[in-house]
Amino acid sequence: MSRASILNAVKKNKPDLLPLPEIDLDVFSENIDLVKTFIGNVEFVGGRAIQLGSVENIDSEIKNLYPNATKIVSCTRDSNLGTISISKNTNPHGLETIDLAIVKGELAVAENGAVWISENDLTIRVLPFITNDLILIVNKEDIHLHMHSAYKAISKRDRTFGLFLSGPSKTADIEQCLVIGAQGAISLTVLIV
Amino acid sequence: MAHADEAALFNKDESKVDWHDKALWFVRQKRDKSAHKVKGWETLRDLASAIKANVMSNLDNYLVQFEENAQKNGVTVHWAADAEEHNKIVHSILQQTNVKKVVKSKSMLTEECHLNPYLEANGIEVVDTDLGERIVQLAKEVPSHIVLPAIHKTKEEVDVLFQKHLGTKPSNGDPQYLTNEARKHLRDKFLKADAAITGVNFAVADTGGIVVCTNEGNADMGAHLAKVHIACMGMEKLIPQEKHLGIFLRLLARSATGQPITTYSSHFNKPAPGTEMHIVIVDNGRTEQLNREDFRASLHCIRCGACMNTCPIYRRSGGHSYKATIPGPIGSILSPGKDLTKHSDLPFASTLCGSCSDVCPVKINIHEQLYKWRQVIVKDVPQPVVKKTVLKIAGRVLANSKMYGFAGKSARFILKHAPRFVTYSKFNAWGEARDLPEVKDDNFDTWYKKRQKHE
Structure with missing residues (x-):
């Protein structure tokens, strides 16, 4: 193990201590319509965001959007469309044929269309990636202006695994042509309630 | 060359x-x-710069803090002085866990360490899962860009490559079709892999967590399906606190591709039950660079x-x-x-x-x-002798105003009167693809003096 030698070399070679800067969040504050900005950014990153009147409309909206989905995993009480139930003991490889996953996001970020979801919301970590299509549900009160505010909101969480997810999986690796649907979910719909 | x-x-x-x-x-x-x-973009850049400068000036302490926190989370932390040690560590983890098939997401560090050939020589299959990286891997090349690894390849070249290796039909380079075929091919690799190797975009000292950013979802497909996850990081990837991610994630994707954030910004803190997570911290010349005052900011x-x-x-x-x-x-x-x-x-x-x-x-x-x-x-x-001599002569001429004046006059005379094949000989690299501007009689100095006289 080179641990000691690396740390010693760093100690010897590093410059004198420089201070951590103070972060003044006022610089980033903006008085904008958070829901509208969020929806615009979800569309910009290749997803779709729909604002619903109430939680009761969720299932009819999903049926309308994905009429052919049969293997559905729902990780939220907001939807009763789940046809396959999963638990912490489910083998992640078994999720390979899932058509649609429905997950409740904890919060969303207006500036980039991202939704924060964590292991608690997913049950199985690979779910939002391995599913063919993905639906995320967020409350409109949980939309934050920017990432600084979002990190403040998740600072007290139990840290296992979590992610900011913005749009469907995509790539432009072949001649810079954007193709939606690389290795993860090929579509993303965010339902705002 | x-x-x-x-x-x-x-x-x-x-x-x-x-x-x-x-x-x-x-x-x-x-x-x-x-x-x-972005409102406050320049402030974000200033903050990011200052945070990184602080990291470099306190790197040893942050590294120890990061290690402690990661270990508390059940992650095994390894230290590698150079590329060779890094490769050996990764290989030994794979050996201990009896791994034969590995999927790897983009990591410039493992490219730097030439991990793939090392593992392959030891009988382990390594599949790069970022589409661009898979393309260059199949072509037996290396990435030509750190974010767009196959930017040097035309879609027709990818078409031919996929026909050969993935058995696709000729498609005149249809990106949608080719990406879809790659998706099927890589799905199979993800499902069969015993271990996943990823890079690290940010390592957070105060939580011991790492963040991995992709657009394709390939790092997560690998890491969450395999029973072993090995994350390889250069030691400079550290940031002090989790809230600093707010700054860096706002900057990263916008600077890279103009996206407001990558599709997936995954925060790995604890391994999932029944799986192993390893982090390999690599020096490989970074402490030396840290010692070079003029160049340490490159870290x-x-x-x-x-x-x-x-x-x-x-x-x-x-x-x-x-x-x-x-x-x-x-x-x-x-x-x-x-x-x-x-x-x-x-x-x-x-x-x-x-x-x-x-x-x-x-x-x-x-x-x-x-x-x-x-x-x-x-x-x-x-x-090179020519370069050295030319620069030495140029140095002397430029230091002496009389010589400079004479040289300028001669050059203007020659450029004006010498035949084209002399002016545009192979010594004139500038003239290879374009004409020189029209040659004037006077240089600025004489022109200025003449002008003063007339006023």
């Missing part, structure tokens, strides 16, 4: 170079549009690739011409620190226009460092 010669090869296919140039400039423009939408780099997209040299010479894992402006200040003789031509592969420094999200003074490396190189590395 020197960078200039490699660039000349790349320039043989004029239409491809034009495409490469424009495609990257388009990415640069997307970066601009995206950056201009602030967050690998967005913005300096490549904007660089007039990179765009017209292609990433492979640099013969280094990290090409482009940032690579040209990192590589000489690793092997000064091998990479001594790279700091000269620049116009010193400064555009790289202007777009750098962590405000590395890249063009100034390029200039400083030149000072080091001409002292330490033997220069």
Whole structure:
């Protein structure tokens, strides 16, 4: 193990201590319509965001959007469309044929269309990636202006695994042509309630 | 071969170079549009720069803090002094867990350490799962760009490659079809892999967590399906606190591709039950670079690739011409620190226009460092006789106003009266593809004096 030698070399070679800067969040504050900005950014990153009147409309909206989905995993009480139930003991490889996953996001970020979801919301970590299509549900009160505010909101969480997810999986690796649907979910719909 | 010669090869296919140039400039423009939408963008850059400077000045303590926190979370932390030790550590983890098939997401560090050939020589299958990286892997090449690894390949070339290796039908390079076929091919690899290797975009000292950013979802598909996850990181990837991610994630994707954030920004803190997670912290020349006052800021780099997209040299010479894992402006200040003789031509592969420094999200003074490396190189590395002699003569002429005046007069006379084949001989590199401007009778000095007289 080179641990000691690396740390010693760093100690010897590093410059004198420089201070951590103070972060003044006022610089980033903006008085904008958070829901509208969020929806615009979800569309910009290749997803779709729909604002619903109430939680009761969720299932009819999903049926309308994905009429052919049969293997559905729902990780939220907001939807009763789940046809396959999963638990912490489910083998992640078994999720390979899932058509649609429905997950409740904890919060969303207006500036980039991202939704924060964590292991608690997913049950199985690979779910939002391995599913063919993905639906995320967020409350409109949980939309934050920017990432600084979002990190403040998740600072007290139990840290296992979590992610900011913005749009469907995509790539432009072949001649810079954007193709939606690389290795993860090929579509993303965010339902705002 | 020197960078200039490699660039000349790349320039043989004029239409491809034009495409490469424009495609990257388009990415640069997307970066601009995206950056201009953010209130306080310059403040973000200032903060990122200052945070990274603080990290470098306290790196040993942050590393220890990170290690402690990661261990508390059930992650095994390894330390590697160089590429060889890194490869051995990764291999030994794979051996201990009896792994034969590995999927790997993008990691410039493992490219730097040449991990793939090492593991393959030891009988382990390694599949790169980022589409661009899979393309270059199948072509037995290396990435030519850190964010867009296959930017040097045409869609027709990818078509032929996939026909050969994935058994696809000829499609005239249909990106949708080819990406879809790659998705099926890689799904199979993800499902069969025993271990996943990923890079690390950010390692957070105060939580012991790491963040991995992708657009394709390939890092997560690998890490969450395999029973072993190995994350390899250069020691400079550290940031002090989780809240600092707010700053860096706002900058990274906007600078890289103009997206407001990558599709997936995954925060790994604890391994999932029944799985193992390892983090390998690698030095490989970084502590030496930390010791170089003029060049240590190069370690602030967050690998967005913005300096490549904007660089007039990179765009017209292609990433492979640099013969280094990290090409482009940032690579040209990192590589000489690793092997000064091998990479001594790279700091000269620049116009010193400064555009790289202007777009750098962590405000590395890249063009100034390029200039400083030149000072080091001409002292330490033997220069070609012609270049040395010409510069010596030029130095003398420029230092003596009479000689300078005479030389200017002679040059103007010759350029005006010498036949074209003399003026545009092979010694005039400038004239290879364009005409010189019209030659005037006077230089500025004489013109100015004449003008003063007339007034």
